[in-house]
Amino acid sequence: MTKLTFPKYSNLCGWNAMLPPREPHAALDGSLTVDYAIVGAGYTGFAVARRLQELDPQARIAVLEATTVGEGASARNSGFTGAHVLPRNASIEMAQKAQVQTTFFREAYDWLMSIVRDNGIECDIQQAGSIRGAATEQGEASLRKVLEVAQANGIAHSVLSRDDIHRRIGSPYYRFGIHMQDTVLLQPAALIRGLADALPSSVALHENTPVTAIRRKDGGWIFETSGGVVKCKQLALATNGFIPKFGYLKSRMATIYTYAAVTEEIPDGRLGEIGESEAWGLLPSHRLGTTLRRIGRNRVMVRSLYAHEAEIDEGRAKAMLRDRFERRWPNLKDIGFEYLWGGTTAFTMNGAPWWGQLEEGLYASGGCNGSGIAKGTMLGRHLAELMLGKGNDHQAMAQSMGSASWIAPEPLRTIGFHFVSAIERRKAGLEI
Template sequence: MHVIGAASYKDRVSAFDWTVVGAGFTGLAAARRLAELNPNDTVALVDAKPVGWGASGRNSGFVIDLPHKFELDSDDPDRLNAILRLNKQAIADLGGHVSEAGIDCAWSQAGKLQGAVKERGTGKMRGFVQALEKIGQPYTKLDRTEVQQITGTDFYSGAIHTPGCVLMNPVQLTRGLAKSLPKNVTLFDGCPVTNFDRGSRGFGMTLRSQGVTFELTTASVLLCTNAFTQEFGFLKNRIVPVITFASMTRPLNDAEMEAYGGQLDWGLTPADSGGTTLRMTQDRRLLVRNQYDYAGQYGVQDPDLDPIRKKHREAFDKRYPKLRHVPFDSSWGGVCGLSRNHVSYFGEIAHDVWNSSCHNGVGVARGTISGKLLAEAASGRSSTLLKDMFAVSNTPSLNPPDPFLGLGVRARLKLAAWESKEEV
C-alpha cells in the first residue's frame, strides 16, 4: 500500500482504475479484494478522516456472527442462515488478516453475553433463545450468580452466552488493516471529497487536504460511505443517520480490580435494544454504551456530550457502586446508518458505481463481508456468498423530509428509552 503525503498533492492529477470512497471496514475490505482480484490495476482508497477516526473506529468492539436484533424476528430460516454464513465469513477473513499481518488489536474469540435486568429484558431474552434454536446455534444460559462471576456486577438477572462473537479494539484493527493493504492500493485519508461527477472517460473527484485541492480520475467507483452515500447523490432520503454514544474508564488499578471482582475480556449487549452495552477490555477498562440521537448533520459538538456522559455515569454507578470514584477516560459518539424497513443496500447503484450501505448497526461483520463481495461483483465474479448477499439486501424505504424525519426519529428514540428505562 502507498500513502501519498500531503505535500505532494499540489498540482497533482492522479488516475486510477478503481476508487473506493470510505476507509471503514467496508472500504478496507473492498480495496483489499479489488487489489487481489486485479493485481495489475491501481486502486485508490479515499476517506475524509484519518483511518480509524470515523464510525468504524468508534464502535464498541463487537464482531457479531449472529443475525442481529430485528433480523431474528424473521420466520425465513434461509434468510437467517444466509446472514449467518456471511457474518461467519467476515469473522474468518478478519481473523486471517489479524494473524497474517500481526495486527495488535486485542482480537479475542470470547463470545458475547446478552443480558437482562427486569422482566422486559428477560422476555426479550426468551425470544432470543427461540430464534437461536430455530437456526440451530449453540448458547449457554447463565443465572445472576454466573453473570456476576464474569461481569463483577449483580445488576443482571441472567444472560445468554453465545460463542461465535469476537471482541477487539476497533481503532487498532482498522489501522492495522489499512497498513497491511496490498501494494497496488494508494490511501488518501484525511482527504474529503468536495466534488464528484461523471466525465466522458469515467469519474472525476476533487479532494482536499490541509487546504490543498487536487484531482483524482477513475474508471469505476465503489461507494463504501454508509450514511454519507446520500451526499454523493444516491439513496437520497433513504438512510437514517443515528449516533450512538459510549464512555470508557481509565485502566483499573489492582485495588479497583479486587473491588470489581469480575473477569477481564468480555462483552455484554442488552436483550432489550434500548438497554446498555457493557465491556471489560483486556487492559482493565470498563466501557458503557447507551443513549442515541438523530444525527441529521452526521455528528454532534463536544458540549453536547455532557448530558450523555452524565447518563453513562448513572448506568455505570448502578452496576459498579464500589467504583464510583473511577473516572471516564473518554466519551465519544459514532454515526451508523439505519433504514426504516431494516434492510441494507448492496449492488451497482449506477453504471460503474457500486454501493454497500445502511448496515443497521452491525457494520463490522456486515461491512467487512459486503465490501469484499462488492469488489467481487464489480470485478465480474460470482459465488454462493455473493448470491447470499444479494438475497438479504434490498432498497431502504423512503423517509419523510426534515424536519419531520428528525422529529419522528427523536420521538421514537425517546419512547424506546422510556420503555427500556429499567434495562439501562
C-alpha cells in the same frame, strides 16, 4: 456541483488514543487517475479495495479518506464481532433467514481473520464470547425468543442467571442472560489501523483527503478532493451514513451518532468489583440499550445514547453515560471516565443495508447499523465482485440481507426520530 460534508467529531477516538501514535498516509496532493476509486477507509472500503486487488492485481486502486484511519467509525465502535447472525428482536420465523445470512457472514469473517493472521495484525482478539443481558421482565421475554433461535440454529450458547452475570461482570443489575460463545472481542482501532498497513502496495491510501464533489465524465467518474482531482473508471462510496451527503440514498438512510466512554484504570485492589471474568462484553436486549465491556485488565467501557444527524453536547453525553455506569456499579462512583467519544453509524428504517449499483460505474454500500466489522467486510467484498462482474452469489447475499426501506424526508424524519426514540426509550426502561 454540491459541496459534501463528512464526519467531524468533537472528541478523539478513545481506542485510538490507547494505542501508540501513528503516522497517517499522505493526503492527496495533485491529480490522480486510477481504475477504481473508493471513498471511505473503513471496513467496507478496505474490503472493496482488497478484493478488487485480489481479483484484478494489475488494476490501479485508490482509497480516499476524509479523516485519518483510527479516527473514523470503524475505530470508534465497541469491537464485538463474529460470524453468526442472531437478530436482537428474534422470532423463530427469522431463524431460517439468519442461517442463510450466516453463511455469507462466515465467509467474510473467515476472510477478515485470515488477513489478520497473514499480516500479523495485533488487535487484542479475545475469544470471550458475549453476554446478551436483560435487566427487565420485557428484556428477558425478548431474550428468551433469541434463545429459541440460538437453539434452532445450533449456535453455541449457555443460559446465565442473575448470579452468573453478577459473578462475571461484578454487577447484579441483570436478571437473565445468554452467553454466545462464538463472539469475539477486539480492539477496533488496532484492527482498522492494521488493515490499512496490510493493504497491498498497488492500493494507494490517501488520508486527510475529503471528497467534496463527484460527477460523471467521459464514461467514468471524476471527483474533487481537498488535494486535487481524481479520475476513475469505477467509483465505490463506502461512506456508510454519509452516502446521502453525495446526493444518493437520501430516502434510505440517516446518520446516527452514538457514544462511548472508558473509565480510568481501576486500582488492583478493586478489580473484583468488575467481575471475575478477565474478559467480558455485554450487549443489551433492547436496541436502545447500553453495551458494556471490560477493557484490558482494569477498565470498563459503556456505550449508549443515540442522536440524529448531529453530535450531543459533551457535558450532556458524559452525564448520561455516567448515569448508565453508576446504576450498574454504584460502588465505583468515584472512578472517573478517562475517554469519551461519539461515532456515527447509518440508520435504516428496516435495519437492512443498501448495497449495489447507483449508476453506471458508481456503486455504494452502507447501512451496517451496529455490526459493521463483519457486515461491512461482507458487503464490501461482494461489492468489489459486483464491480468486476465476477462471482455469482451476490443476488442471493443481497436477497438474504434485504434492502433499506423508505424513510420520510425532513422535517418529518427528525420529528419521527424523536417520537420513536421517546416511545422506545420508555419501552427499554432499565435496559438503557
